[in-house]
Amino acid sequence: MVRLLKSYNTGPFFDEMFQSNGQPKKHYSRFHQILGQFSKNDLKEKHELAQKSFLKQGITFTVYADEDGTERTMPFDFIPIIIPSEDWLRIEKGMIQRTEALNQFLEDIYHHQHILNDGIIPSELIEQNPYYYPKQVAGIDIPLGNHIFLAGIDLIRDENGEYRVLEDNLRNPSGISYVYENRFVMRQVYPEVFENQSIETLEQQLSYLHETIFSHVPKTVEAGVEPCAILLTPGIYNSAYYDHVFLAQQLGLQLVEGQDLVVEDHKVYMQTIRGLKRVDIIYRRIDDDFLDPDAFRSDSILGVPGLIEAYKRGNVAILNGVGNGVADDKAIYAYVPEMIRYYLKEEPIIPNVETYLLRDPKQREWVLERLNQLVIKNVGASGGYDMLIGPHATSEEIERFRKKITENPSQYIAQPTMKISTAPAYQNERFYPCHVDLRVFVMRGRDTYVLPGGLSRVALKEGSLVVNSSQGGGGKDTWILKNEGGGANVASGS
Template sequence: MSVLQNYPASSFYDEMMADAESTRPHYEKFHRILQQMTEEELHEKHETAQLNFLRQGITFTVYHKDGGTERTMPFDLVPIIIPPDQWETIERGAKQRVRALNHFLEDVYNGKKILEDGIIPREFVENNQYYFEQQAGGLSLPHKNHIYLAGIDLIRDNEGTYRVLEDNLRNPSGMSYVFQNRFVMRKVFPEFFFEHDICTLEHQMSHLHQALLSHVPENSKNPQAPTAVLQTPGMYNSAYYDHVFLAQQMGIELIEGQDLLIKDHVVYMKTVRGLQRVDIIYRRIDDEFLDPKEFREDSALGVPGLVEACRRGNVSIVNSVGNGVADDKAVYAFVPDMIRYYLEEEPILPNVDTYFLRDEKTREDVLSRLPELVIKNVGASGGYDMLIGPQASPEEIERFRKKIQETPEQYIAQPTIQLSRAPAFQEQRFYPCHVDLRVYAVGSDDVHVLPGGLSRVALKEGSLVVNSSQGGGGKDTWVLRKGGSEHA
């Protein structure tokens, strides 16, 4: 008797099940091993996995009106398995997208040719809240690379087609969970790994480190062995665990703004042995708080004079200043045009259809169909200030109607995509949950994509919101190898 015997069939594309009776070919081995376990065993292993996350301090912070709450990332034992041919498409599509977005950032801060040629309306860039022309314009960047780390969010529609939902080019979080999900999965469910040939994550962190060290500033005194640091807002940031993990794994110092000092436009780190020159800063704080001389004067997190030190070629800041203009939810709609314009290629990964609400006719059409659409604030992230029409109450719909009427330029609309789903084992039973995939691309001279990524799952039954801050969890992501014997 199948452990998935009561798993409901539906019109959604299911990652694991081809229909109510059979699994997809690349899940057959996994399903066969799963069949050999009782529900009691699965429940015990599930609890062990959650305990592993707790013991290792793998947490994030959820903010609400009464403050912040520290939580462990909910973990689900059913992995997302991606066969080699599908992964090849994802990998090529992610690389193509990041290359085009990097060209766009270099262009809009050094010439604006794409605006002059009318490919993107000028106001979408120049009136964008994340476009910092004064601070980022004319910066000389190593490799002309603005995007050290990108997080490209993918979904699958009900035809099984991967689509890009969002580009995260400022401070994409969650990479630590990719590695910890694999670690916990191998520890608690070793039997699943014996018969699967999975792309390894073993050397990915050293690749990330080497890419970081390649961003040597023009005036570095030690270009062969530059000093890199990871700058965090501190322990109260929601992604602090991510910061700690990445710094530890790359073997670089985790610092806060107060640990840095600038003398003669050169950045130094305070140490017990005195000042040490810093060449590269992987910053995990937002632009607005980076430098009180250039951005918010009241920022206690930033370092006065940091941007000027970068401007003079004495330090590299990655991801670069001003990247937010390229991952804005309105500019997102033009990424396929960027690919055609800069690369002279057709997009490999399609977008989700997007409607701009500045146009009166479009706005009226959207307002008449709010119960069936998704509305997003172009400046928000993490699932905040978003309306999912089919799941919204009449009161929520009317609230968003007023918001759109008051500031239509602040919102976009998209159709409610039939997000793919996968089985999740929670509360001692299997049930279908919607999933997406955040793919991480690392840029320097070339773009490298980590095999797999962070599969996020909407664990609340029926929910379409996968963000951990909104009740979502994570799954391990397996990319099957074409050949060889290297294992995860």
């Protein structure tokens, strides 16, 4: 065991667990001490047991580009990401600040458009955005004026250990189920590591999520009537279906598909064995384009005809809001710090990664000369698709992206190749550093709650920078050390 750990090399990166001299950081000292008590055989057996636990529970994800088959068990690594309470407090405040500004932005662009009229954001970035839906959304009075019920904000740490926002996910962020399953497997398979560790628990958080959903009751629901909320899924073939099932079960929501719903007199009903039941709140996990064939894609068989008209009339709440994609577009991402200053009159607590907008001729020219040094991203893509990591790309891949950028520059952004922090991973009976990020989940209703910890994702392929499960990444448990002086992860009046 000692030899395995001694071979670990942090390299040029900020490491979550180890200092550059090889000694564990203070907040990892207890975990490191317990880790040293495991034999090599202990680790091997526990690792195999953990993977079997995920397989037994049916926890899978989809790797669309894998020629060997798409359904895979979620890879799990047992070394947690441990975050001290003072660091977490800053993250919490930063996430609450960011999502509040993003929500005000969405409310603004679908109503008065002050931020465009004042020239803070170029209007063409909104008007030409494929995820901007003024016909379906403009002017709608939604419950609480809240477009963002659940946000998944992806953070990284740079070479100095500073947190930065990598990406905003405001449409259908997935992964909460993995947060809970990672903790469950850790407690089942590695109970020793929790000894004398004071960490924030997750149990209460699902009740906060339930409370947040039901805070979005439409005004048309009569006082005293118990509202009905459901979870709308595309079905079993969706890559995040396990996430849908988990949340529906834990939140006590009926899991339905579009074929289970019908709209009559601009109200939404669920078909049951006892007849039609009125639906007031829909936590949807279907993308906008497929929600309603009358309002979006006419060929959609996943959605519900007439749903958007019911939404516009205030007869049903849809969470997250329709049209949120315009705010988590990667070109708009570059303007979020300006949104914070504009709407909140504050400086961003957690900064962005530096971003180049290729629609700008000068920035584009500079980037095209340095494609082998930068990361190129499609502004509308997610999950690690249509992305170039210059230092790891072949000359053919670089030239292919050069052509893409030249033909459609507004579709791409560029960012520096960050020295993303690493953490130890135990795979193939050895320890080695892997790059990690953290998806923080923010629940917004009458109050705002930040799930303590979130989903730590790890690029298990040695040297890889891509942590997405859809690209073969894995997960780790995330521990937030308790503040001995107390504290809460709630902000009133979101």
